[in-house]
Amino acid sequence: MPPLVELKDVYKIYKMGDSEVHALDGISLTINKGEFVAIIGKSGSGKSTCMNIIGCLDVATHGTYKLNGKDISNYTDDELAEVRNKMLGFIFQQYNLLPKLTLLENVALPLLYAGLSDEEQKERALASLEKVGLKEKAKNLPSQLSGGQQQRASIARALAGHPSVILADEPTGALDSRTGREVMNFLQQLHREGNTIVLITHDNSIAAQAERVVRITDGKIVYDGPAEGDEIVSKQEKAGAGE
Amino acid sequence: MAMATIWASKVRSFLTMLGIIIGIAAVIILVSLMGGLTQQLTDMFDDLGTNTIQVAIMSRAETKKVDPDEMYEFLDENKDLFEDVSPNISVSGTIKCGTENESGTATGVSEGYADMKRLTVEQGRFIQYSDIMNISKVCVIGTYQEQNFFGKGNALGQTLKINGTVYTVVGVLEEKEDSTSGSGDDAIYIPYSTAIKMNKNSTVSSYILTAVDEDRITETTAVLKQFLNQKIGDEDYYQVISMKEMIDQMTTMMNSMQTVLVCIAGISLLVGGIGIMNIMLVSVTERTREIGIRKSLGAKQKNIMMQFVIEAGTVSCIGGVIGIIFGSLVSIGAGKLLLDSLIAPSVVSIIVAFTVSVAIGIGFGYLPAKKAAQLNPIDALRYD
Numbered sequence: 332m333p334p335l336v337e338l339k340d341v342y343k344i345y346k347m348g349d350s351e352v353h354a355l356d357g358i359s360l361t362i363n364k365g366e367f368v369a370i371i372g373k374s375g376s377g378k379s380t381c382m383n384i385i386g387c388l389d390v391a392t393h394g395t396y397k398l399n400g401k402d403i404s405n406y407t408d409d410e411l412a413e414v415r416n417k418m419l420g421f422i423f424q425q426y427n428l429l430p431k432l433t434l435l436e437n438v439a440l441p442l443l444y445a446g447l448s449d450e451e452q453k454e455r456a457l458a459s460l461e462k463v464g465l466k467e468k469a470k471n472l473p474s475q476l477s478g479g480q481q482q483r484a485s486i487a488r489a490l491a492g493h494p495s496v497i498l499a500d501e502p503t504g505a506l507d508s509r510t511g512r513e514v515m516n517f518l519q520q521l522h523r524e525g526n527t528i529v530l531i532t533h534d535n536s537i538a539a540q541a542e543r544v545v546r547i548t549d550g551k552i553v554y555d556g557p558a559e560g561d562e563i564v565s566k567q568e569k570a571g572a573g574e
Numbered sequence: 575m576a577m578a579t580i581w582a583s584k585v586r587s588f589l590t591m592l593g594i595i596i597g598i599a600a601v602i603i604l605v606s607l608m609g610g611l612t613q614q615l616t617d618m619f620d621d622l623g624t625n626t627i628q629v630a631i632m633s634r635a636e637t638k639k640v641d642p643d644e645m646y647e648f649l650d651e652n653k654d655l656f657e658d659v660s661p662n663i664s665v666s667g668t669i670k671c672g673t674e675n676e677s678g679t680a681t682g683v684s685e686g687y688a689d690m691k692r693l694t695v696e697q698g699r700f701i702q703y704s705d706i707m708n709i710s711k712v713c714v715i716g717t718y719q720e721q722n723f724f725g726k727g728n729a730l731g732q733t734l735k736i737n738g739t740v741y742t743v744v745g746v747l748e749e750k751e752d753s754t755s756g757s758g759d760d761a762i763y764i765p766y767s768t769a770i771k772m773n774k775n776s777t778v779s780s781y782i783l784t785a786v787d788e789d790r791i792t793e794t795t796a797v798l799k800q801f802l803n804q805k806i807g808d809e810d811y812y813q814v815i816s817m818k819e820m821i822d823q824m825t826t827m828m829n830s831m832q833t834v835l836v837c838i839a840g841i842s843l844l845v846g847g848i849g850i851m852n853i854m855l856v857s858v859t860e861r862t863r864e865i866g867i868r869k870s871l872g873a874k875q876k877n878i879m880m881q882f883v884i885e886a887g888t889v890s891c892i893g894g895v896i897g898i899i900f901g902s903l904v905s906i907g908a909g910k911l912l913l914d915s916l917i918a919p920s921v922v923s924i925i926v927a928f929t930v931s932v933a934i935g936i937g938f939g940y941l942p943a944k945k946a947a948q949l950n951p952i953d954a955l956r957y958d
Binding site for chain 1 (some may be wrong): 578579582749863864867868869870872873874875876877948951952955
C-alpha cells in the first residue's frame with residue numbers, strides 16, 4: 332500500500348521583484364495511514380506553505396506530491412477541489428464556519444459539494460455533530476456558540492466527508508488553554524480511532540502530543556522523528572512535566 | 575440560499591433591483607399605452623369604415639370632371655371590387671329653423687351613403703333613390719339639429735331652411751356621440767342631386783366609395799386611379815385616399831415610435847443591469863473569505879459560479895416581477911386617466927420583460943461570478 336502523503340523534493344518559490352523567496356526548499360516527507368504528525372516551525376518557516384500543499388490548496392513549484400499514490404502535481408483547479416472534498420478534512424485556527432448558515436448546514440457543506448442527496452447530507456452531518464457532542468445545537472448559528480464549540484463544529488465538518496487525512500492548522504490557536512486541551516484530547520481520540528492527522532503548529536507543547544514531529548526551519552526539514560527525539564520538544568515536555 | 579442572502583441585505587438588494595424595476599415598468603407602460611393609443615385610433619378609423627376610399631377632384635375645367643352617372647357606370651363595370659359609391663357634396667350656408675339661425679353645412683349624398691358610413695336611422699328613413707331622381711327637398715338630420723331646433727322626438731315632418739330653401743325632415747340619425755355642435759351628431763344629409771342644384775349645377779368634386787374586400791385595397795385603388803386618369807388625364811388634379819392605407823400608415827408610424835420609446839426604456843434596463851454587476855462585484859469582494867472556505871471544502875468553480883449567478887438572477891427576477899406589477903398597475907391607471915379606456919398590458923410584453931430581466935441578471939452576474947469562481951483558495955482564506 333502506498334503511503335498516504337508523499338512529498339518528494341518539493342520547492343515552493345515566490346518571486347518578489349528580482350529576488351526569489353524559497354518558502355519550501357526541497358522538502359521530502361512521507362506520512363502513512365494512521366499517523367499523527369505535528370509539523371512545527373516558527374512563523375515564516377514554511378510550515379503553512381507545507382500544509383497548503385498537503386491540503387491541495389496550493390501547488391508546488393517543483394517536486395512531486397503523491398496523495399494516496401496519485402500524483403496530483405498537475406491537477407486542475409476543479410480536480411484539486413474534488414480531491415479536497417473527498418480526501419481531506421480541514422480544521423482552521425479561525426474555525427472558518429460560514430456565519431449565516433446553521434451548524435447543520437455548515438457541517439453538510441462538503442457533503443453538498445460531494446453531490447449527496449439532501450437526506451444523506453442531513454443524516455451524515457447529524458452523525459458527525461453527535462460525535463463532537465453538538466447534536467442539540469444543530470439548528471444554531473455559529474455566533475451563538477463558544478469558541479470551543481465552534482472549533483468542535485469545524486471538526487465535525489472536517490469529519491463529515493470521511494476524509495483520508497485531517498489537516499489541523501493551529502487548531503488551538505484561538506482558544507484558551509483549557510478548551511485547547513479539550514480539542515487536543517479530541518484529536519488524540521480521533522487518532523486512536525484510526526484517523527490520519529496532520530497538525531500544524533508553532534507551539535512545542537502542542538506538538539509534543541503528536542506521535543511524530545516534523546520540524547521545519549527556513550523551508551527545510553531539520554528534524555523528523557518521534558516527538559521524544561526532538562530536542563526542543565522533549566525539553567519542553569520535560570519542563571512541562573516538571574511543573 | 576440565494577433568497578436568504580438577498581434578504582440579509584434588504585436595502586442594498588432593493589436599491590439594486592430598483593434599476594430593473596424602473597426599466598421593466600417603463601417598457602411595460604410604454605408598450606401598453608402605445609398599444610392602447612394605436613387601438614383607439616384604429617377603432618376610430620374603423621368606425622369611419624376601413625373599406626372606404628375617398629376621391630377628391632381638384633379641377634374646375636369642364637373637361638376634367640367625373641359626374642355621378644359616370645361614377646355609377648364605372649362601379650357597374652367593377653362590381654367585383656367596389657360595393658357602392660356616393661357623391662359627397664358640401665353645401666355651406668345658413669341653416670334656419672323658426673327663429674333659430676346658424677351657419678352650417680349640409681352634405682349631398684346618395685341613398686347608399688348610410689350603409690357606407692355605418693349610419694343608423696333612428697326615426698323616419700334615410701335619403702332614398704326616388705329623392706335623388708326627383709331632386710326632392712328632404713333632409714336627414716343628426717341629433718344635434720333635432721334637439722337644437724325641434725326638441726327630442728319632434729323633428730319628423732318639420733321643416734328647416736338651408737340657404738333659404740325649405741327642406742322637410744324625413745329622418746333622424748342615431749346618437750353617436752354627445753349631440754353637441756361639431757360632433758358626429760352635427761349633420762344634415764340631403765340628396766346629392768338637390769345639392770348639385772343648390773351649388774348652381776357645379777361639378778361633383780368629391781366621392782366616397784366602398785371596396786368589397788379591404789385586403790385587396792391596393793388593387794382596388796389602382797383600378798380606380800386608372801379610371802380617373804383616363805377621365806381627368808393628369809394625376810395632379812385628383813387624389814385617392816383609402817382608409818385602409820391610412821390606417822396601415824398610421825400603424826407603421828405608431829410601431830416605429832413604439833420601438834424608439836422601448837429602446838429608450840431599454841437603456842434604463844441596461845443601466846439596471848450594470849447596477850447588478852456592480853453590486854455583485856462588491857459582494858464577491860466582501861465574501862472572498864466565504865468563497866475560500868467553500869473552495870477548501872471542495873466547491874468546484876461551477877458551484878461558486880452557480881451560487882453567484884443564481885443570486886444575481888434572483889435579484890433581477892424579483893426586480894422584474896415587481897416592475898411588471900408596478901408597470902401593469904400604472905398602465906391600467908394611466909389608460910383610464912389619459913385614454914379613458916381599459917388597457918390590459920399585453921401578455922407578450924410581460925413575458926418578454928420577465929425573460930429580459932432574468933437574462934440581465936444572469937448576463938451581468940456572469941462576470942462577477944466568474945471572478946469569484948477563479949479566486950485562489952489560499953488567497954481567499956487569508957483575506958480579511
